[in-house]
Amino acid sequence: MKIFHFSDIHAGSKKHFRQENLLHIIDEINNGGYDLAIFTGDATNEGQRDEYELAREMLDKIEVPLISIPGNHDARSGGIKLFEEYIGPQNGVKVFGDAVVIYVNSAIGDSNDGRVGRVKFNMLKKALNDHSDKPIKIVAIHHHILPIPMSGRERNVLANAGDLLDLIQRADVDLVVSGHRHYPNVYKVENTVFINAGTASSAKTRYGDVNSYCTIEIDDKENKVTTKRLNGQNTTRNFKRKSKRIFTEFGDREFRAVQLSNTYFSESSSFLSNHFDQALKSLKTLDPDLLIHCGGIVKEGTPRDYDFAIKQLNKLDLPMIFTPAARDINYIGYHLFNQSFGELDQSFKTDKFLFQGLSTPQYDSSIGVVGESERKVLLELLKDSPQDFRTVFLHHNIIPIPHSREKGLLEDAGDLLRELVDADINLVLTGTSYHPYATRVGETVIVNVNSLSSAYQRSRFGNSFNMIDIYEKAIVVSEVNALWGEHRFLGIWERNER
Numbered sequence: 415m416k417i418f419h420f421s422d423i424h425a426g427s428k429k430h431f432r433q434e435n436l437l438h439i440i441d442e443i444n445n446g447g448y449d450l451a452i453f454t455g456d457a458t459n460e461g462q463r464d465e466y467e468l469a470r471e472m473l474d475k476i477e478v479p480l481i482s483i484p485g486n487h488d489a490r491s492g493g494i495k496l497f498e499e500y501i502g503p504q505n506g507v508k509v510f511g512d513a514v515v516i517y518v519n520s521a522i523g524d525s526n527d528g529r530v531g532r533v534k535f536n537m538l539k540k541a542l543n544d545h546s547d548k549p550i551k552i553v554a555i556h557h558h559i560l561p562i563p564m565s566g567r568e569r570n571v572l573a574n575a576g577d578l579l580d581l582i583q584r585a586d587v588d589l590v591v592s593g594h595r596h597y598p599n600v601y602k603v604e605n606t607v608f609i610n611a612g613t614a615s616s617a618k619t620r621y622g623d624v625n626s627y628c629t630i631e632i633d634d635k636e637n638k639v640t641t642k643r644l645n646g647q648n649t650t651r652n653f654k655r656k657s658k659r660i661f662t663e664f665g666d667r668e669f670r671a672v673q674l675s676n677t678y679f680s681e682s683s684s685f686l687s688n689h690f691d692q693a694l695k696s697l698k699t700l701d702p703d704l705l706i707h708c709g710g711i712v713k714e715g716t717p718r719d720y721d722f723a724i725k726q727l728n729k730l731d732l733p734m735i736f737t738p739a740a741r742d743i744n745y746i747g748y749h750l751f752n753q754s755f756g757e758l759d760q761s762f763k764t765d766k767f768l769f770q771g772l773s774t775p776q777y778d779s780s781i782g783v784v785g786e787s788e789r790k791v792l793l794e795l796l797k798d799s800p801q802d803f804r805t806v807f808l809h810h811n812i813i814p815i816p817h818s819r820e821k822g823l824l825e826d827a828g829d830l831l832r833e834l835v836d837a838d839i840n841l842v843l844t845g846t847s848y849h850p851y852a853t854r855v856g857e858t859v860i861v862n863v864n865s866l867s868s869a870y871q872r873s874r875f876g877n878s879f880n881m882i883d884i885y886e887k888a889i890v891v892s893e894v895n896a897l898w899g900e901h902r903f904l905g906i907w908e909r910n911e912r
């Protein structure tokens with residue numbers, strides 16, 4: 415099956431619409447032997463009637479079956495009504511031979527943000543269930559689900575991106591096609607390939623890039639994804655279809671790390687002392703080589719909370735490293751963190767293992783940032799490190815977390831995620847959003863941890879920490895309930911070679 419994916423044409427924009435580029439792309443669609451074309455939104459710039467007329471005129475030139483969804487620009491000025499009049503339904507399910515394409519509108523009127531509301535979410539869920547036997551499952555949505563590099567401040571992703579990511583993984587979706595950020599990008603998350611086409615014909619490209627689109631060739635064994643730029647530069651990546659996830663030969667266990675966050679030490683009722691004390695008992699039995707605290711150590715950065723934290727942590731006789739959350743550096747916490755725990759970017763090293771901390775909170779702000787200069791320093795450090803197994807730990811999440819509104823995301827999550835995945839970092843640990851989650855992007859396993867002893871958490875399994883066992887050939891991540899010590903798997907992955 416051959417699919418043509420393009421996005422963000424922004425027809426009618428006086429300043430930014432490059433009609434000649436769109437006509438060139440339509441020519442490619444009509445002459446490339448494609449079975450299907452998918453357009454992922456922003457047909458117009460302002461949702462106006464004359465723009466829709468032009469968009470219709472353009473899309474009418476396409477001679478292969480076409481699926482179109484609206485983008486945020488199409489929902490401007492109430493334009494979503496006109497989308498239905500000129501382009502087609504906002505949501506739907508279409509079957510093409512072996513493939514099913516489920517498409518949903520994620521635009522909110524007069525907003526750049528995205529959301530897939532309950533009715534549409536359930537429609538997506540039902541459609542994936544109804545078509546679970548289809549060999550090729552494709553989801554089309556305008557807003558990107560994973561953060562995109564080169565996109566500046568990553569602030570307007572989908573509100574419920576984490577739930578969508580989780581659903582897509584569970585339903586074994588093959589492809590997710592999106593637009594919105596005018597920058598092409600491809601990620602593989604477990605067995606799903608997430609594709610961003612860039613913009614087909616808007617002058618508003620990023621970082622001096624040119625217009626682009628994407629072609630996808632699917633056979634029994636592979637998804638071959640090619641990003642094509644209009645300057646002739648093509649990048650092809652082949653992804654194995656449905657690679658096996660579970661295997662049996664782990665080899666010896668080489669390291670056991672325990673990841674925790676949001677202990678919320680304080681004399682207030684939001685610190686659950688019983689949970690902390692019970693978790694200590696489990697930790698003593700599990701005997702980890704290292705504890706990694708991903709932030710939210712104290713409830714507030716006051717001397718009183720820090721004093722209390724030190725007393726509690728003295729009950730533990732295990733090596734431990736920390737990275738701060740915003741609450742840890744509030745008030746006078748910035749100094750107290752230094753005084754009590756040491757530097758902001760802490761690390762733990764053995765011959766084979768590196769655990770490198772990356773401080774992300776900003777003073778008096780809930781927004782996380784690494785920053786371009788800091789990322790450069792980190793990448794140099796990771797490149798020069800001799801260890802086989804490299805882990806980066808930070809407080810803010812770099813992929814969306816289920817059951818939480820996407821607000822914990824790092825401002826430069828798109829860049830950091832791309833850089834860590836491209837550097838084949840084995841493991842990334844985060845500790846925000848109060849819900850556990852683990853998945854693999856490219857070769858990098860990304861694990862978020864729930865709160866250990868804060869009254870604020872979102873998991874039905876209850877407060878917990880994560881146990882990460884690193885074997886010669888596998889990484890096994892389990893969640894351990896703080897009160898009762900029950901375990902459940904978050905995932906098993908084959909360990910990648912450096």
Ligand SMILES: [Fe+2]
Pocket residue numbers: 422424456485487594595596
């Ligand atoms: Fe756009």
Ligand SMILES: [Fe+2]
Pocket residue numbers: 456485486487556593594595
């Ligand atoms: Fe958009």
